Amino acid sequence: MYGSLDISTSGMIAQRTRMAVIANNIANVNTIENSKGEYEPYLRRAAILSAAGSNGQVKGVQISDIEIQQGALKPAWRPGHPNADADGNIMVPDIDTTSEWVNGLEASRAYEANVVAAEATKSMMAQALRLLA
Numbered sequence: 001m002y003g004s005l006d007i008s009t010s011g012m013i014a015q016r017t018r019m020a021v022i023a024n025n026i027a028n029v030n031t032i033e034n035s036k037g038e039y040e041p042y043l044r045r046a047a048i049l050s051a052a053g054s055n056g057q058v059k060g061v062q063i064s065d066i067e068i069q070q071g072a073l074k075p076a077w078r079p080g081h082p083n084a085d086a087d088g089n090i091m092v093p094d095i096d097t098t099s100e101w102v103n104g105l106e107a108s109r110a111y112e113a114n115v116v117a118a119e120a121t122k123s124m125m126a127q128a129l130r131l132l133a
Helices: 002-027 097-132
Strands: 045-054 057-068 073-077 089-093
Antiparallel strands (some): 045 057, 073 089
16 A cells, blocks of 8 residues: 555655746746856756656656757847847747646646545555554
C-alpha cells in the first residue's frame, strides 16, 4: 500500500514543479534582458515528465528535464530599441499566456487528483488496520 502513496506523492511533486515552470513562463512573457542588463530574450521552458521506478517497475512520475525551447522567439516592431534590426524589429519571447494558463489549470487538476488518491489510500490503510486490530 505504501507504493500507492509513493505514486501519488511523486505525482504531486511533479505537478507542483510543472506549475512553477508555467508560472515562470507567464512572469517572463515580456523579459528581453538577462540579469546583467544584456539583450537576451527569455526562452519558454517546459517540464518533461517521465515514469519513475527501477527494475522495470513503475513507481510514479518524475520531472526528467526542464527543457528550454530554443527558437521560441517572435519578432516585435520596436524601432527605437537599441537592439532593433534594420527593419526595427527585436526578438521577444513567444509565450502564449492563454496556453500557459490552460496548462496551469491542467497541472492544478492533476495535483488535486493525486491528493484525492493519496487520501483514499490513507483511508483504506486505516480501515485495514482497524480490521486487523
